[in-house]
Amino acid sequence: MNVFFYIAAIVALISSVLTITRHNAIHALLYLILSLLSISVIFYLLGAPFIAALEIIIYAGAIMVLFIFVIMMLNIGMEEKIEKGWMKPRMWILPSILALIILIDLVSMLYQRSGVEVTGKIISPKQIGLSLFTTYLMVVELSAILLLAGIIGAYHLGRQKKKVIHRYLKD
Amino acid sequence: MISISMDLQLALAVLLFLIGLIGLLVRRNVVFMLMSIEIMLNSAGLAFIIAGSHWIQTDGQVMFIFILAVAAAEVSVGLALILQMHHHFRTLDVDALNKLRK
Amino acid sequence: MAVNIGVIPALPLLAFIILVLFGGQLKKKLTALTGVVFTAISALITIIIGIQYISTILPSGGNISSKLWQWFSAGGFVADVALRLDALSLVFCFVITFVGFLILLYSVEFMAGDEGYSRFFAYMNLFIGSMLILVLADNLLLLYLGWEAVGLCSYLLIGFWYRDPVNITAANKAFIVTRIGDTAMIIGLFLLVFNFNTLNIQELLTKAPIKWAQGSPVAIAAALLLLGGALGKSAQFPLQTWLPDAMAGPSPVSALIHAATMVTAGVYLIARTHVLFELAPMVQTLVAVIGAVTLLIAGFSALTQHDLKRILAYSTISQIGYMFLALGVGAWQAGIFHFMIHAFFKALLFLAGGAVILLLHEEHDIFKMGGLKRIMPVVFFTFFVGSASLSALPIVTAGFYSKDAILWYSFSSSNGNTWLWVAGIVGAFITALYSFRLIFMVFYGEAKILPSRPAGNLIKVPLIILAILSVIGGFIEFSLPVGHLHLFSSLLSKILPPTILIRDDSSEPLFQIISSIISLLGVYLAYLLFLKKIPLAEKLSNEKIAGFFYRGWGFDWFYDHAFTKPYVWLAKINKNDFTDYFNKGLAQLTLLFNRSLGTTQNGKLRFYIMAITIGIALILTYMMQI
Numbered sequence: 001m002n003v004f005f006y007i008a009a010i011v012a013l014i015s016s017v018l019t020i021t022r023h024n025a026i027h028a029l030l031y032l033i034l035s036l037l038s039i040s041v042i043f044y045l046l047g048a049p050f051i052a053a054l055e056i057i058i059y060a061g062a063i064m065v066l067f068i069f070v071i072m073m074l075n076i077g078m079e080e081k082i083e084k085g086w087m088k089p090r091m092w093i094l095p096s097i098l099a100l101i102i103l104i105d106l107v108s109m110l111y112q113r114s115g116v117e118v119t120g121k122i123i124s125p126k127q128i129g130l131s132l133f134t135t136y137l138m139v140v141e142l143s144a145i146l147l148l149a150g151i152i153g154a155y156h157l158g159r160q161k162k163k164v165i166h167r168y169l170k171d
Numbered sequence: 172m173i174s175i176s177m178d179l180q181l182a183l184a185v186l187l188f189l190i191g192l193i194g195l196l197v198r199r200n201v202v203f204m205l206m207s208i209e210i211m212l213n214s215a216g217l218a219f220i221i222a223g224s225h226w227i228q229t230d231g232q233v234m235f236i237f238i239l240a241v242a243a244a245e246v247s248v249g250l251a252l253i254l255q256m257h258h259h260f261r262t263l264d265v266d267a268l269n270k271l272r273k
Numbered sequence: 274m275a276v277n278i279g280v281i282p283a284l285p286l287l288a289f290i291i292l293v294l295f296g297g298q299l300k301k302k303l304t305a306l307t308g309v310v311f312t313a314i315s316a317l318i319t320i321i322i323g324i325q326y327i328s329t330i331l332p333s334g335g336n337i338s339s340k341l342w343q344w345f346s347a348g349g350f351v352a353d354v355a356l357r358l359d360a361l362s363l364v365f366c367f368v369i370t371f372v373g374f375l376i377l378l379y380s381v382e383f384m385a386g387d388e389g390y391s392r393f394f395a396y397m398n399l400f401i402g403s404m405l406i407l408v409l410a411d412n413l414l415l416l417y418l419g420w421e422a423v424g425l426c427s428y429l430l431i432g433f434w435y436r437d438p439v440n441i442t443a444a445n446k447a448f449i450v451t452r453i454g455d456t457a458m459i460i461g462l463f464l465l466v467f468n469f470n471t472l473n474i475q476e477l478l479t480k481a482p483i484k485w486a487q488g489s490p491v492a493i494a495a496a497l498l499l500l501g502g503a504l505g506k507s508a509q510f511p512l513q514t515w516l517p518d519a520m521a522g523p524s525p526v527s528a529l530i531h532a533a534t535m536v537t538a539g540v541y542l543i544a545r546t547h548v549l550f551e552l553a554p555m556v557q558t559l560v561a562v563i564g565a566v567t568l569l570i571a572g573f574s575a576l577t578q579h580d581l582k583r584i585l586a587y588s589t590i591s592q593i594g595y596m597f598l599a600l601g602v603g604a605w606q607a608g609i610f611h612f613m614i615h616a617f618f619k620a621l622l623f624l625a626g627g628a629v630i631l632l633l634h635e636e637h638d639i640f641k642m643g644g645l646k647r648i649m650p651v652v653f654f655t656f657f658v659g660s661a662s663l664s665a666l667p668i669v670t671a672g673f674y675s676k677d678a679i680l681w682y683s684f685s686s687s688n689g690n691t692w693l694w695v696a697g698i699v700g701a702f703i704t705a706l707y708s709f710r711l712i713f714m715v716f717y718g719e720a721k722i723l724p725s726r727p728a729g730n731l732i733k734v735p736l737i738i739l740a741i742l743s744v745i746g747g748f749i750e751f752s753l754p755v756g757h758l759h760l761f762s763s764l765l766s767k768i769l770p771p772t773i774l775i776r777d778d779s780s781e782p783l784f785q786i787i788s789s790i791i792s793l794l795g796v797y798l799a800y801l802l803f804l805k806k807i808p809l810a811e812k813l814s815n816e817k818i819a820g821f822f823y824r825g826w827g828f829d830w831f832y833d834h835a836f837t838k839p840y841v842w843l844a845k846i847n848k849n850d851f852t853d854y855f856n857k858g859l860a861q862l863t864l865l866f867n868r869s870l871g872t873t874q875n876g877k878l879r880f881y882i883m884a885i886t887i888g889i890a891l892i893l894t895y896m897m898q899i
Binding site for chain 3: 094095098101102105106108109
C-alpha cells in the first residue's frame with residue numbers, strides 16, 4: 001500500500017511543477033486539476049475518505065471550474081508569446097535559491113524529530129460531522145459569514161458598469 | 172493501512188508549498204499567481220490532514236474543511252478582481268498594478 | 274502660624290506653571306489674577322514670617338531653616354535643596370515680594386493691550402520665584418541655580434517683544450555678558466568645593482577663616498572669582514555694557530529686574546559671603562574701587578542721554594556702584610540699606626517713567642516731551658518724590674539717609690579712603706544734576722505731546738505706595754544730630770558685622786551737611802540749565818566729550834573691536850572644520866537611509882512578495898540556528 005502513496009506523491013509533484021511552467025493557461029489549469037486529484041488519493045490513503053471526496057467535489061470540481069470559466073471569459077489562452085517573453089530562464093534563479101533555503105530549513109526541522117509513523121486509520125464522516133457541529137460550531141458559523149462576504153464581494157467587484165453618455169454629448 | 176513516516180509526508184507538503192511559492196514569485200500573469208496560491212493552500216491542507224491522521228482525531232480534517240471554505244471565498248473574490256483589472260488595464264500583467272500608486 | 278519657608282518661592286513658581294500650561298486658554302482677568310495673587314500671598318507670608326522672626330527668633334540669634342530634599346550626593350559632596358531665612362534674606366525677600374507685587378499690579382494695566390499677556394506674567398512669576406530661591410538658598414549651588422534662572426528670565430523678558438530684532442540683540446547681549454561673570458563664579462565655586470568639599474554657606478563661613486590665612490592667594494582667587502560673577506550680574510565695570518540696552522524690555526521688567534532685584538544679586542552675593550571677602554582685603558578694596566569708578570562712569574553717561582529709560586538705566590548702574598562702594602569699605606549694613614531704599618525709588622522711577630512713555634504713544638526721547646506736570650499730576654508727583662530720593666535731598670527723603678551713610682563710611686571706615694569719598698560726592702552731585710534734568714525736561718515747560726488717556730488706578734496706586742516708601746523708608750535708620758535710630762542695622766547685626774570706624778562719630782554731621790549742600794547745588798544747576806535755560810549750557814557742552822559720555826565711554830566700541838570682531842572672524846574662517854564634516858555626515862547618512870528605505874515602498878507587488886519570501890527564509894534560518 002505504501003507504493004500507492006509514493007506514486008500519488010510523485011504525480012502530485014510533477015503536475016504541480018508543470019502547472020507553474022506552462023505558457024498556456026488552460027494547460028496549466030488542467031495540470032493543477034491533476035495535482036488535486038493525486039492529493040485526493042493521498043488523502044484517502046491517510047484515512048480521510050470524506051476529505052478526499054470533498055477535495056474532488058469542491059476544489060477540483062467547483063474552484064477550478066470557476067478558474068476555467070474566468071480564463072475563457074478573458075480569452076487569454078492564446079497569448080503565448082507574451083507569456084514566453086515574461087518567463088525568461090534567469091528569472092528562476094533567485095526564487096529557486098530562496099525556495100531551496102526554505103526547503104533545507106523546514107526539512108531539517110522536520111527530521112529533528114524521530115520518525116513517527118502514520119497508520120492511516122480511517123476516520124468516518126460521522127465523526128467529522130459530530131466534531132464540526134459540536135466542538136467547532138463557532139468556526140462553522142464564521143466560515144458561513146466568510147462565504148457570505150465572498151459572495152457579496154465577488155458580485156460587487158464583478159459588475160461592469162456601463163458608461164452612460166448624455167445624449168447631448170453623443171455624436 | 173499504510174505506514175510511512177510522518178516526516179516524509181510532511182516533506183511532501185513542504186515541497187508542494189515551495190513549488191507554489193516559486194510559481195508565485197516567477198510568474199507575472201495574475202491568473203497564474205492565483206493558481207500558485209491554490210497550490211500553496213492545498214499543501215497546507217495536506218499538512219493538516221497528515222497531522223490529524225497521526226493523532227487519529229477529526230481536528231485535522233475539520234481544519235481542512237475550513238481551508239477549503241477560505242480558498243473558495245478567496246478564489247471568487249480574486250477572480251472578480253482580476254476581471255476588474257482586465258476591464259481597466261486591458262492586460263493581466265501584475266506590474267500594471269504599479270500604476271495604481273501614482 | 275508655622276508655614277514652611279519653602280512656600281515663599283513655591284507660590285510664584287506655581288503661578289508660572291499654571292500660566293505656562295493654561296495661559297493661552299484663560300480669560301484676561303483670570304490671567305491677571307493668577308499672575309498677581311500668588312506673589313501677593315508670598316509677600317503676605319514673608320511679612321508675617323518676618324514679624325514672627327523679628328519678634329521671637331532674632332533676639333536669640335537664630336534663623337529659620339528648611340531642608341526640602343537632597344539634590345544629589347557625589348563622592349562626599351552633598352548638595353541639598355535647603356532654604357534658610359535670616360535677617361539678610363528676610364530683607365531681600367521682603368523687597369522682592371512686595372515690590373514685585375506692586376510691579377505686577379502695575380503691569381495688569383500696563384501690559385493690558387499686549388498679545389503676550391499671559392506669557393509676561395508667567396515669566397515675571399518665574400523670575401520672582403527664582404530670585405527668592407537665590408536669596409533663600411542655604412548653599413551656593415542652589416544659589417547658583419537661582420542665579421542662572423534669573424539670568425534666563427532676564428533674557429526672556431528683555432526679548433519679550435521678540436518680533437523686533439533689536440530686542441533680541443539686546444537680550445543676547447545681556448545674557449552673554451552676564452555669562453562671562455557666571456563663568457568666573459562657577460570656577461570660584463569649584464575652587465571652594467575643592468578646598469572645603471561643601472558649598473553650604475554657613476559651613477563655608479566658619480571653615481574659611483580657619484583654613485585660609487588672611488591675604489592668602491587662594492582666598493584672593495576665590496573672592497576675585499565670586500566678584501567676577503557679581504560684576505556681571507550687577508552690571509558694574511567692566512561688565513556694565515548690557516544694562517542700558519536691556520531697556521528694550523517693557524518698563525515693569527526694567528523696574529523689577531534691572532532696578533530692584535536681579536542687578537542687586539551681586540550685592541547679595543558679596544554680602545552673603547562677606548567672610549571670604551574679609552579674608553582677602555585686596556579684593557575688598559577692589560570692590561570699593563570698582564564701585565567708585567562705575568558710579569562715576571555711569572553718572573557722566575546718564576547726563577548726556579536722551580532716552581528716558583537709558584537715563585534711569587545708567588542711574589541704576591551708578592547706584593549699584595554706591596552699594597559696591599559700601600560693601601568694599603566694610604559698610605555692610607549701609608550697603609544693604611541702600612539696596613532696599615534704592616529698590617523703592619528706582620522701581621518707582623521706572624514705573625512712573627513707563628507710564629509717561631506708554632501714555633505718550635511710546636515716545637522715549639525726553640527732549641520731545643514737556644509740560645506734563647499739570648496734565649499727569651499723580652505721575653509727576655510720584656516721579657518727583659522718587660527723583661528727590663535718588664538725589665538724596667536732605668532729611669525728608671529716604672535716599673538721604675542711605676546714601677549719606679555710605680558717603681560717611683567711605684570716608685571714615687577702616688577700609689575707607691578720602692578719594693573714595695570724593696568720588697562719592699562728585700557722583701552725588703551728578704546724580705542730582707541728571708535726575709532733575711530729567712524732571713525739568715519731561716514735566717516742566719510746554720507740552721509737546723499730549724497723553725492719550727489718563728493713567729488708571731492700577732498704575733497710580735503702586736506709584737503712590739512706592740513714593741510713600743521712598744520717603745518713610747529712611748526713618749528706620751537715621752543718625753541725625755537730633756537722634757539716632759538704628760533699627761535696620763540692628764536687624765542685620767547678627768549676620769553682617771558692623772563697620773569698623775577709624776574716625777569718630779562726631780564729624781558725621783559735618784559730612785551730612787556737605788553732602789546735602791552738594792545735592793542741592795546739583796538741583797540748582799539743573800534748574801538753571803534746563804528750566805531757565807541760561808546760555809551757559811551751550812558754552813559748557815562740548816560735542817566730543819558729550820558724545821563720548823553718550824556712548825557709554827566707548828565700552829561698547831572697545832568690546833566690539835577687541836573681542837567680538839576677532840571672534841566672528843575666527844568663526845568665519847573655521848566654518849568648515851572637521852566637526853562640521855561629522856555633523857553633515859550624520860545628516861547625509863540619515864538621508865541615505867531614508868532614500869534606501871524609500872525605494873522599498875515602490876508599490877510593485879512582486880517586489881513585496883519577494884521581500885516577504887526573503888524574510889521567511891531569513892527567519893527560518895535564524896530559527897534553525899537556535
